[in-house]
Each structure stands twice: as structure tokens, then as C-alpha cells.
Amino acid sequence: MLLLSRPSHLISRITPWSLSYRLRTPGIARLFLGTIAMAALHPFLTKDAHHLLEAFAPTEEKTRERAEALQRVRDALATENGGTDVLDVSMWVYANDVDAAPLDLAVVDTQFPRGRPPHTGGSPSDDATTMNEITTALLAHGFAGTFPSPTPTRSVIPHSRNPRDPVPTSTSATDIPWADYTPPPRGRTEIVYPATLSAQTPTPFTLMPPAPTLLPLIELLKSYTALSAHIQQTIALAYIWLRSWGVHEITPLALALLVVKFIQETAGVRPLLPDGREGARTVWVRFNAYNRRQKMQTSETVELDASFCAPGPPPAELANQRLGPAFHAFLKWFAEKKFHSKAPVNLSIHTPRMIHASLPTTNTVWADHQLIIRDPFVLTHNHAARVSRQTLHHTYIVANTAASVLSRGSALTGVFGPYLLPPRASAWFGQTRAYHKTRSRSKFAIELETTIQTPHSARSVTLRRVEAAIHGKYGRKFSIGLFGSTQYGVDAPTSDLDLVVIDADRMQGFTPDVKLKRLPAVYDVQDLATTLRKRGFRILRVIPQASVPIVKFLDPDTNLYCDINVNDQLGIHNTALIRAYCDLHPVVRPIVRALKRWARPLGLNDPGAAQGAASFSSYALVLMVVGRLQMRGLLPNLQDMGPVNADVDMDDAVRRGAGADSFWLRMRDGRRLQCDTRWRRPSPSRPSSPASSTPESLQADLHDALLDWFQ
Incomplete structure (x- = not known):
């Protein structure tokens, strides 16, 4: 290594x-x-x-x-x-x-x-x-x-x-x-x-x-x-x-x-x-x-x-x-x-x-x-x-x-x-690539040190165009949500846009009482692809048989690649959790950004198998970073909701405890899976990320954390 x-x-x-x-x-x-x-x-x-x-x-x-x-x-x-x-x-x-x-x-x-x-x-x-x-x-x-x-x-x-x-x-x-x-x-x-x-x-x-x-x-x-x-x-x-x-x-x-x-x-x-x-x-x-x-x-x-x-x-x-x-x-x-x-x-x-x-x-x-x-x-x-x-x-x-x-x-x-x-x-960390004490720094070093997400007006343009297409065909009760790296601040200017069509009538997803055969037309990703195509988007691929059916398309006006699914809001819940972890410690975002930049050309960040065998998704890399920092005591477990009685079945405990804080997924075979989306909101004090941290100490922490992750 x-x-x-x-x-x-x-x-x-x-x-x-x-x-x-x-x-x-x-x-x-x-x-x-x-x-x-x-x-x-x-x-x-x-x-x-x-x-x-x-x-x-x-x-x-x-x-x-x-x-x-x-x-x-x-x-x-x-x-x-x-x-x-x-x-x-x-x-x-x-x-x-x-x-x-x-x-x-x-x-x-x-x-x-x-x-x-x-x-x-x-x-x-x-x-x-x-x-x-x-x-x-x-x-x-x-x-x-x-x-x-x-x-x-x-x-x-x-x-x-x-x-x-x-x-x-x-x-x-x-x-x-x-x-x-x-x-x-x-x-x-x-x-x-x-x-x-x-x-x-x-x-x-x-x-x-x-x-x-x-x-x-x-x-x-x-x-x-x-x-x-x-x-x-x-x-x-x-x-x-x-x-x-x-x-x-x-x-x-x-x-x-x-x-x-x-x-x-x-x-x-x-x-x-x-x-x-x-x-x-x-x-x-x-x-x-x-x-x-x-x-x-x-x-x-x-x-x-x-x-x-x-x-x-x-x-x-x-x-x-x-x-x-x-x-x-x-x-x-x-x-x-x-x-x-x-x-x-x-x-x-x-x-x-x-x-x-x-x-x-x-x-x-x-x-x-x-x-x-x-x-x-x-x-x-x-x-x-x-x-x-x-x-x-x-x-x-x-x-x-x-x-x-x-x-x-x-x-x-x-x-x-x-x-x-x-x-x-x-x-090697201290001297290569960036020349931190000189003005001539590489693009990657600047990206590595930047922990603030840069706003991208092009994404706003694409988002408005997609919303207009959905509202025009399926009605205003459907809205568009964003999730993924663009929402927790580890994206690059060329990162794909992850979109979800939110159904206001089914905010908990595919609960057992939802009749899958009576879902609105927007749930048919083939129909959704046709709608987007008529609005000027270029459809790249439609995957109706995936565990989460999606449409992959390109906005020719902004040259942004997008993935869109219908009402799989688990990604939104996951994004909120990851954003909380990123806010708790200043090295989380740079580490994730570095790993994505490292993994993509290697074929290690290719879940869709576009360049070979399927490999890790960006979300999987994020979870590995969070898990490693938790093992080192640098991040808490925000999903720890307290001890569970050993005599109580875990699934029953989740069903009773989650209640409205749960989301139901539909499986390929038609079964429904309840996901507990509860997590503790961190206190505003953020003990792991003191305000007095200097850029030098932050860089040292980042180097140590990266080395620890690879080891």
C-alpha cells in the first residue's frame, strides 16, 4: 500500500x-x-x-x-x-x-x-x-x-x-x-x-x-x-x-x-x-x-x-x-x-x-x-x-x-x-503534492484542504428544470429532493447530482398498506425517462429492475450528469446523518474527498461497473471513514439509541421504537423492509472539533487520520 x-x-x-x-x-x-x-x-x-x-x-x-x-x-x-x-x-x-x-x-x-x-x-x-x-x-x-x-x-x-x-x-x-x-x-x-x-x-x-x-x-x-x-x-x-x-x-x-x-x-x-x-x-x-x-x-x-x-x-x-x-x-x-x-x-x-x-x-x-x-x-x-x-x-x-x-x-x-x-x-504527507508553504500548490492539495462546500449555480439550474418537468407532467404534489455528496460537502464541481422525486402522500415510503400496482405514473421509471427526454434531457440509461429503480440522464444545458429515483427517501435520511458527522470533526470531509479522488481512477469507486467490476459506492467509502474515526474515539455513534432489553426481539423493538421515524423500502421480490431512521442530533458544542484548531493542527490531524485509515 x-x-x-x-x-x-x-x-x-x-x-x-x-x-x-x-x-x-x-x-x-x-x-x-x-x-x-x-x-x-x-x-x-x-x-x-x-x-x-x-x-x-x-x-x-x-x-x-x-x-x-x-x-x-x-x-x-x-x-x-x-x-x-x-x-x-x-x-x-x-x-x-x-x-x-x-x-x-x-x-x-x-x-x-x-x-x-x-x-x-x-x-x-x-x-x-x-x-x-x-x-x-x-x-x-x-x-x-x-x-x-x-x-x-x-x-x-x-x-x-x-x-x-x-x-x-x-x-x-x-x-x-x-x-x-x-x-x-x-x-x-x-x-x-x-x-x-x-x-x-x-x-x-x-x-x-x-x-x-x-x-x-x-x-x-x-x-x-x-x-x-x-x-x-x-x-x-x-x-x-x-x-x-x-x-x-x-x-x-x-x-x-x-x-x-x-x-x-x-x-x-x-x-x-x-x-x-x-x-x-x-x-x-x-x-x-x-x-x-x-x-x-x-x-x-x-x-x-x-x-x-x-x-x-x-x-x-x-x-x-x-x-x-x-x-x-x-x-x-x-x-x-x-x-x-x-x-x-x-x-x-x-x-x-x-x-x-x-x-x-x-x-x-x-x-x-x-x-x-x-x-x-x-x-x-x-x-x-x-x-x-x-x-x-x-x-x-x-x-x-x-x-x-x-x-x-x-x-x-x-x-x-x-x-x-x-x-x-x-x-511524504508534509511535502508532496501541495508544497503547503509555497504559492504553487496542486489542485488536489487545494481540494484536500478545502472543507467548505462551494455553491454551484449550475446545479440549481438543473434542479429547477427537473422540477418543472415533474410538475408539468405529474402535478405539484411531487417535489425534488437532493441527497449524496453535494449535500454534505465532499463533492467536486463535476460530481453527479443525486435526485429523488418525493411523494407527499407516501413520506414513509412503501409501507405495507401501499398497493404497488396502484402507484402513480411517476413511479414508472420508463415513463419518467420519457418525460425528461421531452423536456430536453438526454437519457443515458433506465434501470427499472434495480433494487432502487433509477434514470441516469444528462442535462445538456449545464453538462451535469444526474441520477433520479422515485420516493426512495432513505438517501435523504442517510445524507442528513452523514452531514452531522462531517460537522462534528473537521477532518471528515477532507478524508472523504481524498478517498473519492484516490478511488475513482482505480475503479474502486464504481458501483455501477461502468469501467469493470462493481466496486464501492461513495456512501460506502464515507461509512468506512466514519466507522474508523468512531473506532479511534474521534466520532460518537449518533445511532446509539440506548440499551435494548435482551429479552425483546430486535425487530419488534425497532418497529415499536421507530414509529414515524422509519422508512419502508420495497425489495425486488415485492417484500417491504422497515428502516429505523432515528439518530441523536449532536450537541452544538462539538467537543471533537474545537474552534481553536489552527490550520496547521488540522492538516496534521488529516495526515494522521489518512495514514491510519490506509493502515
Whole structure:
């Protein structure tokens, strides 16, 4: 879960919208330059990106936890293996560090850091021996974990395009416990790349056994990311974005390689290919060759060239780029690649010198891989081997829509998902989006701080027109009532208008003595729709079979969307109750407004299933806010009418106690339901909302309440 990213308008379910504004920038490269797209992006995009990175920076506790884990692993391996060291090769080495990034460790053979040359002896069994020594030492010191399965489970593309669905990963239940490690199966022709150990307890981390090409790879990434600070920041921001959508399969190392490929293709950054002036850097690795005819596998130690040239000055378009537009361009690039398509995608950022021309550059197991991010030096290793097609499809959907949303000028917080919470939520609340101490505040921040309802003359015009239509056809005994968010002050200028035709003869609704077949013509929503259509309203939908039959229509004069029902006055009673709660505490309205603004683009405020599956109504969100504040003791229960005798049936007590303060609903099957509409009017003192509250204290209360609600 992600804040304020999230309470702002983080997208927990982004659905492709029809865009009224289309970018006309020719090509991805110009998107990266930001020449035209920059004008469409939010003015605070880069500032918000920096604030988000600050909010997700590792806490002191996280830093201390990582250092302690590193030292424990060093102690464990030093006890059994005096010729090794353990290095931290986590994301902070080549990019900005974030609290959610995993702890990635690597074992280095201090005697042979570049691998064992042939003359030093050794055999293929040494790899398994080294692996067993490492796992035995870790198990003896209280660690436990698994090796990745050589055949991870992969799912096909889901039928649903709903990004709220859980993302199935390629992690298999057959992952191998450390104690059960066995060498890779025979039958492969490949350069051996050690399997990574994953520790789950007591501290999660990954550990790479001695791999001579790992440190050159880290140095290569550092050379690329040193070209511009925003490259390191883009990697970190993209990793937060992926994790916020529940994507764990794309590791920080694989993501860094993706970002480097992105700047190579869009910003004119050339590969750092060796040119002979940088000096040879050879490493020794194991090469397994399988003879299918003889069904024999041979193993030998071969040389690889792990050298690369020093980077020159960055291209001007890269040096002048800012973080916000760069992140937007990366999302655009990722979506346009369509990594989930039927044909596997093969990416490589580097082509090393081939010392042995006979070495393979592909791997037969890649036939089962959807995305191939080739290691720059071990060309048969795929850093995205465990990324499933379904994960890529899910990521494509959110990346494609996120790029479109940002292109329309939306805030950065509108493209993050719900699955990650920043460790510094309070700092993020205080600085992002609004810049409360400056004049340049975003529209959403102003809406969030505004607790007074703005009058809308357009609604008055629509209300008068509807009343005229009802009076002209059905008589003046029928009036029009308003309910919903427009009446308790959490509406936006574009909020729908909720209307009800009030029948003065049936103020308690559909009581048992009301004959449903003898109701006036206005109760027929088809007839009501015809009446409104004749008066110039545009009918969008008539729903006669709903539990509350309604007509959805548009007033072309004011461009307001409206819903109207006939004599279901329970909404009016509910609105009066919610308005009382809003008046009791100053944070209720801003919280509800923030949640509605956050939930709508996610498909979480769509009870009519207009954009997908049916979800929460605005009234349901309000009730959740009120309920949470009641649990915290910030609001009373206005419907608490005192204790009820345990010997008395609750339904009978309601019927006798409610009396005239009740409203009768009609059910779909014709049954009637009595609703108790009584509630205690609050005292005018409002102890929960002191008049002395300052804007600063109100803002602090709002931030705390929002954080509490999401937690």
C-alpha cells in the first residue's frame, strides 16, 4: 500500500482511459528529450519524484538491519571458509537506495577473484562443493532459505485485464531447500552461472556464490549510471513503482539493465564496448558442453573478456534531462516494447570480445522464457528467467496507462499501486503534492484542504428544470429532493447530482398498506425517462429492475450528469446523518474527498461497473471513514439509541421504537423492509472539533487520520 502517493490519487487499478489530449511527439527519443511532452506533464512531476524518493529512502532501522545481516553472513562463512569475503551488491551500489530494495550479497573468492585458471586445478564438482559449504555454514548459523527451481511455474496471460488481481509470480512450490541442493541437470550447453541463494529467515537476503563476472557487471552498471544522476533515480523510482503494483519478479539488477537499455535506445548513449585501450580483463568460468549423440557432458574452464571502455561525456539530451520526464519516458518505452507479446524479447546492453569463438551466445532453456535480459559477459545467462508472461502482461497494462495518465498532466502519485507503503509516510504527507508553504500548490492539495462546500449555480439550474418537468407532467404534489455528496460537502464541481422525486402522500415510503400496482405514473421509471427526454434531457440509461429503480440522464444545458429515483427517501435520511458527522470533526470531509479522488481512477469507486467490476459506492467509502474515526474515539455513534432489553426481539423493538421515524423500502421480490431512521442530533458544542484548531493542527490531524485509515 502506497501513500500519499496513495491518498492523493495513487492508482491501485489503472484502466485505459480515452484520452482527450494525444501526444504528437514523433518517436520515443523526443519523448525522452521532453520537447513536446514536457508541456503536457504535471509542473510538479520532478519535485514530487524527488520527494517520493526521500520518503522511500531507507530508515536507520533498515540500514542497521542490513549491516547486521551482512556481518552475520560474513561471520558464518569466515568460520568455515577463510578464503572468502562477502560484499554488499544491493541496489544502492549502482542506483539510489530505497527501503523496499532487497539485500543482495555476493561471495568473493579472495584467492581467485577472477575465477580459477585451468593450471590451478579444480573440477566441475568444485562448484557443488562450494555451494554445499556455503549452505552448510549458513544453516549452522541459523539461516534458512531456498534455491530457485530450475523449472519455475509460469502462467499464461489472464483473461482479466484487471490490475487489482493478484500477480501470479513464477516462484514455484518446488524451489529447492538449501539442504537439498543438487547441481543443475545434465543436457545443457552453457556457461555456468551460479544459482542464487534466497534466505527467508531470520533476515531476508539473496546471496550469490563466487561468480567472477558479477563485480565487472556491477562496475559496468556504475559506469552507465554515473552519466547522470537521474539515471540512478529512475532505477529507484521504477523499482518503487513495480513493487507498488505487486511485481517482485523483476529484480533490481534486471531493472537496472532495462533502464540502461532504455537510455541506449532513447538518449543516444553508446554501449561501452571494449576498444583495446582499457586493458584486458579476463575472467575464468566453467563451460559445460553436452553432446546429444553421445549423451555425454564435458566441462572445462574457459576465458571470458569482462572489459569495457570508460564512458565519455553524456549526450546533451541526457545531461539536460530531469527525473520526472525521464521516468515518464521510461514507462512509455516499457509499454511500447510489449514484452508480453507472443514472441520472446531479447535485450542486451553489451557485446563482449569473444576470446573463444566456439562459445555459445544463446541457451536452449530460453525457449521457455518470455523476456531475456542477457548478462553482458555471460551471454547464456538470462537475468529475467523467472519473469512470467502474466507478470509482463500485468506490468504492460499499468505502464501503458500510467504513461497516458502522466501525459495528460496528472500528478505522479496517480500512477503508483496499492502494495507498498513508504517508511516515511509523514514526511511524504508534509511535502508532496501541495508544497503547503509555497504559492504553487496542486489542485488536489487545494481540494484536500478545502472543507467548505462551494455553491454551484449550475446545479440549481438543473434542479429547477427537473422540477418543472415533474410538475408539468405529474402535478405539484411531487417535489425534488437532493441527497449524496453535494449535500454534505465532499463533492467536486463535476460530481453527479443525486435526485429523488418525493411523494407527499407516501413520506414513509412503501409501507405495507401501499398497493404497488396502484402507484402513480411517476413511479414508472420508463415513463419518467420519457418525460425528461421531452423536456430536453438526454437519457443515458433506465434501470427499472434495480433494487432502487433509477434514470441516469444528462442535462445538456449545464453538462451535469444526474441520477433520479422515485420516493426512495432513505438517501435523504442517510445524507442528513452523514452531514452531522462531517460537522462534528473537521477532518471528515477532507478524508472523504481524498478517498473519492484516490478511488475513482482505480475503479474502486464504481458501483455501477461502468469501467469493470462493481466496486464501492461513495456512501460506502464515507461509512468506512466514519466507522474508523468512531473506532479511534474521534466520532460518537449518533445511532446509539440506548440499551435494548435482551429479552425483546430486535425487530419488534425497532418497529415499536421507530414509529414515524422509519422508512419502508420495497425489495425486488415485492417484500417491504422497515428502516429505523432515528439518530441523536449532536450537541452544538462539538467537543471533537474545537474552534481553536489552527490550520496547521488540522492538516496534521488529516495526515494522521489518512495514514491510519490506509493502515
